[in-house]
Amino acid sequence: MFDSPDAVGSILPLGSSFGNSLRHVNKLIQRDLGNRIAPLGITLGQWYALRTLWINDGLTQIELAQKSGAAGPAMVIAVRSLLAMGLVERKRDPSDQRKYIISLTEKGRRFEVPALQAAIDANTAATANIKPEEFEICMRVLRQAHQNLLTNAGLGDPNLDIDAIVA
Numbered sequence: 001m002f003d004s005p006d007a008v009g010s011i012l013p014l015g016s017s018f019g020n021s022l023r024h025v026n027k028l029i030q031r032d033l034g035n036r037i038a039p040l041g042i043t044l045g046q047w048y049a050l051r052t053l054w055i056n057d058g059l060t061q062i063e064l065a066q067k068s069g070a071a072g073p074a075m076v077i078a079v080r081s082l083l084a085m086g087l088v089e090r091k092r093d094p095s096d097q098r099k100y101i102i103s104l105t106e107k108g109r110r111f112e113v114p115a116l117q118a119a120i121d122a123n124t125a126a127t128a129n130i131k132p133e134e135f136e137i138c139m140r141v142l143r144q145a146h147q148n149l150l151t152n153a154g155l156g157d158p159n160l161d162i163d164a165i166v167a
């Protein structure tokens with residue numbers, strides 16, 4: 001299935017590994033999305049920060065990193081570049097002057113439709129030639145795997161924000 005040959009006698013051939021398959025597909029989707037948003041002048045790291053703010057504007061930098069699934073240092077770089085581009089603004093939290101609140105500017109809000117369209121197009125390309133019923137089965141499997149891993153980690157609440165945990 002993928003270009004890495006399986007070791008002879010492997011107890012888990014790469015082509016049979018759920019995790020390995022997810023990793024490879026995700027890597028290709030990320031590459032495709034990166035190529036699609038490049039004409040907008042934004043990187044994947046910036047896209048994830050913007051995507052999070054389009055859903056939940058006005059977050060501290062730590063909350064933004066957690067909700068977008070980015071490492072803290074990577075989010076620092078993304079926020080600095082988004083500030084320089086005029087897509088976000090940073091203001092002191094009125095209730096805690098040690099914190100900054102990151103919010104979209106009007107310019108940042110205008111990126112939402114074209115950037116989300118790029119994501120839709122990347123997902124559409126990835127799922128081309130997959131029948132709708134097969135797609136729904138795949139999504140059900142992924143949701144169940146997600147729930148299984150949360151439960152195994154003692155985080156079995158289905159309403160739990162996984163992005164806040166894995167960041």
